[in-house]
Amino acid sequence: MDRATVAESSELGDRSTSDIIVRLRNQGGRPELFYSHSSVLKSKSRFFADRLSHPNSSIEIHCSDKDYAHLVELLRRLYLPTETLLDSWDSVQSALGILQVATTFHCEEITQSCIQYLEAVPWDDKEEEEILKTVSKLGPVAMPILARIQQVDLSATKGVFISAIRFATSTGGPCPPFGDELRTSAQEQVEYMLGDDDEIPLVTADDEVKSEIRIGLLNICSLFEKGLSSLLLESDLTSEAVENRIMQILSDVEWMCNILSKVDLLKDFVAKWVDISDHVLGVVEDKRLDSVMWGLKVKLIEITAKVLEAVGYGNVIFPAPCRVQLLQTWLPYIRKMKPLLDSMDNEDTDFHHKLDEELSQSIEGTIVALVLALPSNDQADIFADWMNSEQVKYPDLSEAFEVWCYRTKSAKRRLVEGLDRVDKATVGLCDMSH
Numbered sequence: 001m002d003r004a005t006v007a008e009s010s011e012l013g014d015r016s017t018s019d020i021i022v023r024l025r026n027q028g029g030r031p032e033l034f035y036s037h038s039s040v041l042k043s044k045s046r047f048f049a050d051r052l053s054h055p056n057s058s059i060e061i062h063c064s065d066k067d068y069a070h071l072v073e074l075l076r077r078l079y080l081p082t083e084t085l086l087d088s089w090d091s092v093q094s095a096l097g098i099l100q101v102a103t104t105f106h107c108e109e110i111t112q113s114c115i116q117y118l119e120a121v122p123w124d125d126k127e128e129e130e131i132l133k134t135v136s137k138l139g140p141v142a143m144p145i146l147a148r149i150q151q152v153d154l155s156a157t158k159g160v161f162i163s164a165i166r167f168a169t170s171t172g173g174p175c176p177p178f179g180d181e182l183r184t185s186a187q188e189q190v191e192y193m194l195g196d197d198d199e200i201p202l203v204t205a206d207d208e209v210k211s212e213i214r215i216g217l218l219n220i221c222s223l224f225e226k227g228l229s230s231l232l233l234e235s236d237l238t239s240e241a242v243e244n245r246i247m248q249i250l251s252d253v254e255w256m257c258n259i260l261s262k263v264d265l266l267k268d269f270v271a272k273w274v275d276i277s278d279h280v281l282g283v284v285e286d287k288r289l290d291s292v293m294w295g296l297k298v299k300l301i302e303i304t305a306k307v308l309e310a311v312g313y314g315n316v317i318f319p320a321p322c323r324v325q326l327l328q329t330w331l332p333y334i335r336k337m338k339p340l341l342d343s344m345d346n347e348d349t350d351f352h353h354k355l356d357e358e359l360s361q362s363i364e365g366t367i368v369a370l371v372l373a374l375p376s377n378d379q380a381d382i383f384a385d386w387m388n389s390e391q392v393k394y395p396d397l398s399e400a401f402e403v404w405c406y407r408t409k410s411a412k413r414r415l416v417e418g419l420d421r422v423d424k425a426t427v428g429l430c431d432m433s434h
Contacts, residue, residue, distance in 0.1 A: 010037045012079050021058040022075065026068045031060070034075055044078045046106035070097040077110055085113040092118065092127045096134055103138050111141060118145045157193075161203045162212045164190050169216030169256070171223045180248055187255050194262045205263035213259065214268055220252045221272050228283040237292045250299050257306055267316045273307050274322060277329045285333070294344070294353040297337060301355065304330050305363050312370035324378050327370060331382070331395075334363065338394045364395040371400045376411070379404050 010017050018035035025031040041048035051059050063071055073094065080088060089095045099114035123131060128149070135142040168186040195201030203209060227249045234242050260269045283289070284297055308330070310316040311323055318326075338355055345354040371382055383404060386397050 010040060010079070012036060012076055020052065020056065023058055023060040024068060024071055025060060025062050026065050032072075034072075036075070040078055044107055044109060046108075048105070067097075067101055070094075070101045073098050074101050074105065074107065074110065078107065082109055085109065086116060089114070089117040092121060092123055092131075096127075096131060099142065100134060100138070103141060115142055115144055119147065157203055158206075158209065161190065161193055161209065164193070165209075165212050165216050169219045169252070171219050183252075187252070191255070191259060191262075194259065201262075205265075210263060210265060213263060213265060217256050217260065217265075217268060217272060220249070220256050221276060224249045224253050225276055225279060228280060231283060231293075232286060232288060237288060243293060243295065246293075247295055247299065250296065250303075254299070254303050257303060261310075266310050267318075270307050270310055270316045270318065273303070274326055274329075277304075277326070281329065281333055294341070294351070298341065298353045298355065301334060301337060301363070302359065304334070305359060305366065308363065308366045308370060312366040312373070314373075320375055320378065323370060323374060327367070327374075327382065331367065334367075335389060335391045335394065339391055360394070367395045368397060368400045371397060372403055376404065376408060 013035050014037075015035045018037060020036050020038045020041065022034040022036050022041075023031040024034065038048075038052050042052055043049075048059070061071065077085060077088060077098070095114045095117050099111060099118070102110040102114060118131065131145060132149075135145055164186050168183055168190050170183065193202040194205075205213070227246050231237065231242070231246060236242065257266070257269050260266050280300065284293065284300065307326070311318055311326060338360065341354050344351045371379055374382070379400070383397065383401050386392060386401075
């Protein structure tokens, strides 16, 4: 039987045809013998071809305990026909381990088969981290594995992001049979792509991105206004489906607020919120909604709190008349709703729409800051309205009122002192003329 025939019919461990012994020795020192065939080893591995260039009856290989099992699997796969290699892999962990030893032993067929397998199968997060560590050590040979997670061209990333924005702000209704799940998922990924805290954003807000986000804002706010108006046409406002529908749209509005704050477009949201506020309150203060839609009313206050905070602390700069309009629109509603929600919560243990205490304090502090940044005459109007109201406890403007009193008195003192200086200067000029 010639050498070629032996190579085709040989099997690892077949003593009757073996002409070489491979000794694998781990850190424990105990070797395992593999009866092998030099013709197979030479044809499948440059490492073995080099070692067998000199007459030998055995080859000893020292390896770590971690690589031991992978080396055994490598030896077995050296005997597999090339066309069956790809089907022999059964896990990412196994293929990754064998890939490392295959590159060390210069087994090109097995290396390429491992790469082809790993490039095609799914990975979980833990496996991906291990792949990244391994491939970085293997050099260019294993780079095809990383094609799915390499940095994407910026224009391609922006294209995906814009498509996601369009989908997340679409007004065509839910996509059967998934309901709003796909839109919610798109919103989550848009938020993730923009980054947050210490995360690195995948996209930057250039003019094209900002333009698309602005269009999304208009779409969502328009849908919200239409949804609100339709509430007054409903025959049953206690219907859970009706409330869920409007709450989903309002959730989209809140999401939009969060997105705009990440791309320096919060001013657009504040302007739009001020623009639609009269219509919003006109609906929610309708008598038909007096004892229903509590979740909607609380969520409106939560979103308004973000708007007040942005304006009150100077993150968004608006002229005084707009700031006055914002306060005059929402302050009476917040002042009315806070004690009402508290009393409902005290009377009914199943009522779950009380304003969060931290949020309540934040709103109060924001309103104080917002009031104090207004012209004195506008402040006076707000304080007069506050002291004539039945609800003076919330928001408590006493701190702001004290500051206003002090400033007003100081302003009057400066005026009087200024007039005195003018009078004295006039008298002095008269004396000099004589």
